[in-house]
Amino acid sequence: MKNVRFKNILDEEIFFDENGDLSIGYEIVNVVYLPNGTQLNEIVGSYNPYALPGQDFIINEKSITWDTELNQVPPQSKCSQSCTPGLRKLISKEKPVCCYDCIPCADGEITNQSDMDTCTKCPDDQWSNQKRDACIPKAIIFLTYEDPLGISLTLVSMIFCLVTAIILGIFIKYHHTPIVKANNRSLSYVLLISLMFCFLCSLIFIGHPDRLTCILRQIVFGTMFSISLSSILAKTITVVIAFQATNPKSKLRNWMSSSVSNSIVLCCSLLQALLCLVWLCTAPPFPYQNTKSEIGIIVIECNEGSIIAFYCLLGYLGLLSGISFTLAFLSRNLPDSFNEAKYITFSMIVFCSVWLSFIPTYLSTRGKYMVAVEIFAILASSAGLLGCIFIPKCYIILLKPEKNNRKYLTRYIKT
Structure with a gap:
């Protein structure tokens, strides 16, 4: 076969290549059986392996005559249909x-x-x-002010801030009364103002995260809460010293001055500020596009940078609240008129309960709900401090003014 080479009547050179293909290609013949029994061979295309690409296979589908049993449908060359896109x-x-x-x-x-x-x-x-x-x-999500959840948290934050401002106004108006003077009036003002900022700092967690807001979220949150807890700690220490130094000649009375209380608040707050500064200098928080937490969605969130620093911040707040709770619990049975220990004990129970439940809940949520959980913890713990410490005093100031006098409180202590 390899040696066959000749010319046909059309002067076309005929030979076979190494694959056994004919040099001039092949004609595609459609065999048609006419009704009278005769056979008709009709050329409907050709195949030439030596032709240019795209011209090697030519067929005229309109010239094909199909058998009636095929119903004019081309036979399948494979046993499966083509897989469409997707x-x-x-x-x-x-x-x-x-x-x-x-x-x-x-x-x-x-x-x-x-x-x-x-x-x-x-x-x-x-x-x-x-x-x-x-x-x-992918769809991009984050906790916004237009979101129903964001609107609800914003309203709650503003309402609590307004309530705190009203309580501060009541304390300023009745600043000369014994119930306000009890246990360091200045510390009460500092605590109320810091609680107002605690409620407002939750608003930083709502909206599109950027580099500035990611940094401010944890810094403002940690600083404001450290001031609040430091004020409560100073109040607790003042209560303990006040009832241990009943003797006018006692040296402990020197520790009841406002400068000591202010030093406690300042030192404890500066330690938290120093921790935040180290955090910012080493691995500060930054905005992050989380493509893994939810299917088909990009969550814009703040990466903590250093998760160790974040938990150190929470741990320091837990340390302050733990010391305050311990001192207040041991002093809870002291005379109640000038003593806030009982109320501080309740407030620390609420505070610690909220943040202990926050950690597992925070770790088990994803997306914008992680931010919502942290905001809820901020609002709930701040409201617990506000309600347990100041609502009983406001009750006496507004509804029981006959108890808000030095003679009554002094008689109560003597009993």
Whole structure:
């Protein structure tokens, strides 16, 4: 066969190549059986392996005459239908290569051509559409002021801040009364003002996170709460010293001055500020696009930078509240008129309960709900401090003014 070479009547050179293909190609013949029983051979196309690409296979479908049993539908060259975009081929080892199943691509993967063997994974900032044939940008979410959850938390924050401002106004108006003077009036003012900022700092957690807000969130939160807890600690120490130094000649009376209380607040707050400064200098918080926490969604959130520093901040607040709770609990049975120990004990129970439940809840939530959990903890713990310490005093000032006098309080102590 390799040595065959001749010219036909059309002066075309005929030979076979190394694969056994004819040099001039092949004609595609449609065999038609006429009703009278005769056979008609009609050329409907050609195949020439030596022709230019795109011209090697030519066929005229309109010239093809199909048998009536085929109902004019071309026969299938394979036993499976083509897999459309969005599907991929799944070949079974027990079947021929031309037989396969078509299965949808997984979430986040697509096929944009027919009969693809594998699906293509979408980029991190994109996700597959419903048909799995194209990648579309992921939805971006964060806790906004337009969100019902964000609106609710904002309203609660503003209401508590307003209530705190009203209580501060009551204390300033009745500043000359014994119930306000009891246990360091200045510390009460500092505590109320710091609680107002604690309520307001929750607003920084709402809105689109950027580098500045991510830093301010934890710094303002940690500083304001350290001032509040330092004030409560100073109040608790003052209560303990006051009832231990009943003798006018006692040296402990020197520790009851306002300068000692102010020093406690200042020192404890500066320690927290120093911790925040170290945090900012080493690994400060920064905005982060979280593409892994929720399927098909990009969550804009603040990365803490150093999770160790974050838990050190919370741990320091826990230390201050633990010391205050211990001192207040041991002093809870002292005379109640000038003694806030009982109320401080309740406030520290509420504060510690909120933040102990915060940690597992925070770690088990995702997306904008993590921010909502932290805001709720800030509001709940601040409200606990405000309610347990100041509501009983406001009750006496506004509803029981006959108890708000030095003679009554002194008689109560003597009993």
